[in-house]
Amino acid sequence: MQYERLITGIAAVFAVMTVALTAVGLFANPAVLFLAAMFAASTYFMYYHLSGKMAASVYERVERQAATGTRRTARGGFGAGPRDDWRPPRDGQRAAGERGGNRRQRRQRRRSRTGQQRQRVQRSRGPSTAEAYQRLDLDPSADQRAVKQAYREKVKEVHPDTETGSETEFKRVKAAYERLTDD
Numbered sequence: 056m057q058y059e060r061l062i063t064g065i066a067a068v069f070a071v072m073t074v075a076l077t078a079v080g081l082f083a084n085p086a087v088l089f090l091a092a093m094f095a096a097s098t099y100f101m102y103y104h105l106s107g108k109m110a111a112s113v114y115e116r117v118e119r120q121a122a123t124g125t126r127r128t129a130r131g132g133f134g135a136g137p138r139d140d141w142r143p144p145r146d147g148q149r150a151a152g153e154r155g156g157n158r159r160q161r162r163q164r165r166r167s168r169t170g171q172q173r174q175r176v177q178r179s180r181g182p183s184t185a186e187a188y189q190r191l192d193l194d195p196s197a198d199q200r201a202v203k204q205a206y207r208e209k210v211k212e213v214h215p216d217t218e219t220g221s222e223t224e225f226k227r228v229k230a231a232y233e234r235l236t237d238d
Contacts, residue, residue, distance in 0.1 A: 066101035073095045077091040077095075181234050184235065188235070190227060191209055210225065210228060
């Protein structure tokens, strides 16, 4: 658990407070026993949480409800329900922590995955620069103003709302324009 030492310390302080308040309640003022009972209950719940019994009972209850189809699942409810391959986290480990590795290794894996995805997207996106110039009937030395002007003229010809227009050709012209303005 992430805060196991902190919770253990707080539980120990509450246990000492329970003992002290119980002694005061027995010898001086019985009304203090109410406070002792509150500290005792808090200490017990912290122990119950630290021992893992609380998490185990929650997991058992959820699985029992999923097996019997009670609660929301019987009425249609929401969500996909429990997964068969799901395992509860243990001792501060992540539920899918079998891969392991420290924080820096996980961050590097995540970065490399997003970099690969980014490269794939750029490779598969639209026409090449040469194809883009060809679609807009321009030579590769054209400046941005010429690209914009050629795009506007081409769009007027191929727009789907015109008689001679084509939706696929419109998309191709738009992709060519985006390629040339991105670079």
